[in-house]
Amino acid sequence: MQYLLLLYADEAGWTKMSKAEQEQGYAAYMAYTEALKKAGALKSSNRLQPIATATTIRTTNGKQQVLDGPYVESKEQLGGYYLIDVPDLDAALSWASRCPGAGHGIVEVRPIWSM
Numbered sequence: 298m299q300y301l302l303l304l305y306a307d308e309a310g311w312t313k314m315s316k317a318e319q320e321q322g323y324a325a326y327m328a329y330t331e332a333l334k335k336a337g338a339l340k341s342s343n344r345l346q347p348i349a350t351a352t353t354i355r356t357t358n359g360k361q362q363v364l365d366g367p368y369v370e371s372k373e374q375l376g377g378y379y380l381i382d383v384p385d386l387d388a389a390l391s392w393a394s395r396c397p398g399a400g401h402g403i404v405e406v407r408p409i410w411s412m
Contacts, residue, residue, distance in 0.1 A: 299340065299382045299409040300389035305373035306402030308347055325397040333381060338392065341380040348374040373402055380409075 311319065333339035353364045379396070383389050386408070393404040 298385065299380060299411070300386075301407045301409060302379040302381060302389070302393050302396060303375060303405040303407065304377045304396065304398040304402060305405065306376050306398060307372060308374045308376055310401065322397065329395060329397055332395070333379065333392065338381045338383050339379065340382050342378065344377040345375060
């Protein structure tokens with residue numbers, strides 16, 4: 298079954314880190330990604346550009362509005378994702394708990410609804 302691991306964190310946190318901390322964080326994500334690949338669980342993964350680049354479309358009373366930025370203000374922003382294919386929710390939760398993002402933000406686990 299496929300699950301989407303949605304990674305939320307305070308995107309300003311990255312710029313507050315030292316160069317060494319950024320390199321360590323990058324290495325942790327690369328090792329995690331490699332572990333997913335070796336296990337045959339990784340389907341797709343990517344980082345998202347900063348929240349300031351987002352555009353939101355909302356329809357109210359039949360009229361579309363295009364808004365710059367996100368619709369919801371929050372402390373953490375969606376910064377990336379992993380699409381994984383694992384046997385069940387327990388396996389997805391196990392992978393999510395190993396994600397470096399769980400150490401400095403939130404990892405939301407969502408099953409994919411196959412159409």
